[in-house]
Amino acid sequence: MDDLVLNWDLGTGGLLILAVAAIAGLLVMIMALRMHAFLALLITSLLTAVIAGVPANRLLEAIGFGFNSTLGNVMLLVGLGAMLGRMIEASGGAQVLAEKMIDLFGERRAGMALSVASLLMGFPIFFDAGLVVMMPIIYAVARRTGASFLSIAFPSAVAFSAMHIFSPPHPGPVAASNIMGADVGLVLLVGLVFALIIWATVAPLAGKVFGDHIRVPVPTILDSNSEETGFESRPSVPAIISMLLLPLVLILLNTGLNTLAATKDDPDAFKALPVVQVLRVLGETPIALLITVLVSMVVLGWGAGKSGTLIEKIQDSALGPICSVVVVTGAGGMFGGVLRLTGIGDAVAGSLNSLGMPVIVAAFLIAQIVRIAQGSATVALTTAASLMTAVVAAGDFNALQVVAIVMAMSAGSVGVAHVNDSGFWLVSRFFGLSMKQTLASWTLIQTAMAVVGFALSLVLFGIASVV
Structure with a gap:
């Protein structure tokens, strides 16, 4: 839907307020009104598209986009x-x-x-x-x-x-590497090391903390009775x-x-x-x-x-x-797609890119903001790479520094998973968690992965700067 023209321009501030209001409204419908997640996501997506200025004759097209x-x-x-x-x-x-x-x-x-x-x-x-x-x-x-x-x-x-x-060969890091001109082989090696360290750091802690504090029965969604069949x-x-x-x-x-x-x-x-x-x-x-x-x-x-x-x-x-699982996950993608069409991610990311902060910090924050705004980790990573490529090209960065920047964007693209992320709903449904429980667990786990990944990126960038 690259040709979509909105009826009016809300500006960066208006788009940010709209995104926050949409997410808040969705939380109220699901948590307070106990509305089914599919209906709540559909209603929120429709209202967000209308308020953002999507033309009436393209409203259903916008809903179907994600x-x-x-x-x-x-x-x-x-x-x-x-x-x-x-x-x-x-x-x-x-x-x-x-x-x-x-x-x-x-x-x-x-x-x-x-x-x-x-x-x-x-x-x-x-x-x-x-x-x-x-x-x-x-x-x-x-x-x-x-x-x-x-x-x-x-x-x-x-x-x-x-x-x-x-880690390549997954699409996000591969696309970011190509956009940034990073060495894919080096990104693969570093990405594997990052993934292993983040897993070893976060996985045991996640199992211990949330296993002790959130007690849910083993879901029966994939069960069958073998004696009967x-x-x-x-x-x-x-x-x-x-x-x-x-x-x-x-x-x-x-x-x-x-x-x-x-x-x-x-x-x-x-x-x-x-x-x-x-x-x-x-x-x-x-x-x-x-x-x-x-x-x-x-x-x-x-x-x-x-x-x-x-x-x-x-x-x-x-x-x-x-x-x-399928319908709710699709609806999560629908909400993320509508937010993407409003331009909220690009608007905020562009503003951050113009602040003049350190390149690796800006790379992380842009990916994180786009992730929060529209949900998709892959879109967040590729958007951040597209915005940062000119900055990186203009700088005197060696190959390892560029890889560190790609890793920082990867870290930003995973944090703060919430209701506009289809993976959030996949975990919620297959793990038998309510939306509130998923926010209190999986969202924090993904954020912890982002923080550890960014810390590793900073260390790698510092080492690469003196090598």
Whole structure:
């Protein structure tokens, strides 16, 4: 909707007031009036678009701007991930793997072992896709150990988030690196180190603090009754691990080749090679999950002597419970999209960029403000990179300093996750948290990740300045 012209210009101050009022109104509707999150997000998005001056004949188009793209991505990932998760859970595979992890690491360390597995899976897999695939295992480990559910779930979520935000081949850091002219290979190495340090710092603390203070039952959103369905087969641990690793390997084909292409003199020519095209298609996240679901049908279904009718029944039962997750997550993207169309992020970011503060501080704050304004971490990171690229180009920065600036923007893009972030609602629904509980936990966790990431960026920038 690049051609959208608003009926009036509210100015930076007016846009900021509008964004704050919209978020406040949304909180009141959900927390005080107990309105369903989907309805509250829809009403708030409509009112925000009208007040911002979106023409009446383009109002529905503006609403669909964020909703359609978010819903399309989330529906494929969550739907396929839920099918895979239900197959693993109903077959008894999640329980088998949980028992094996507990045997190997003990009940006290099972949650952290699961977090390490999530960290490895999070290297090529996007946050939402990885989390959905891991949820049945997280549920099973929490039930088996009897530990606080959030003490098991949050460390894994932090692992996926840290990889998604700081490390190529994820889209945010790759795009920022290209815009800023940073060395992608160096960004990859530094990003991995940052992700590991942030995970090691925040994940155990998040599990301990919120696991002790917020007690919620293990959600039943992906549950099935294997005794009633007759689908249980107790598959082997290697079979379950192979199915969890399969999408990781396939997606790595895509993300790894995209990262490699960025290092070539002619990236488009490299991507045009037939073998590269085929491997990249197989590695697209929805295709990788689809292939894995088909493999699970063979291994856990037909290969275990189950009928096609029973397999279809299990898969169909996975879709109903996740309807609310998909719709609410899409509505969160809708609200973020409307805020983006108002120009609030660009207006505030442009003002910060003109204040003359240190480059690395400005990079962090711009990404953070854009993140707060419109929700998407990837958009926040790429917007900050676009605004800062001229400043960085005009400065005498070495390669490591530029990487530190990219890391500072990455840190800013993750902090203060709230109601306009689709990932916020994904965590809320799959973890069985109310909006208030999610604000009091996940928002603080993401902010802690941002603070640690920015501190590391400052240290790296200082070291790079004297090397």
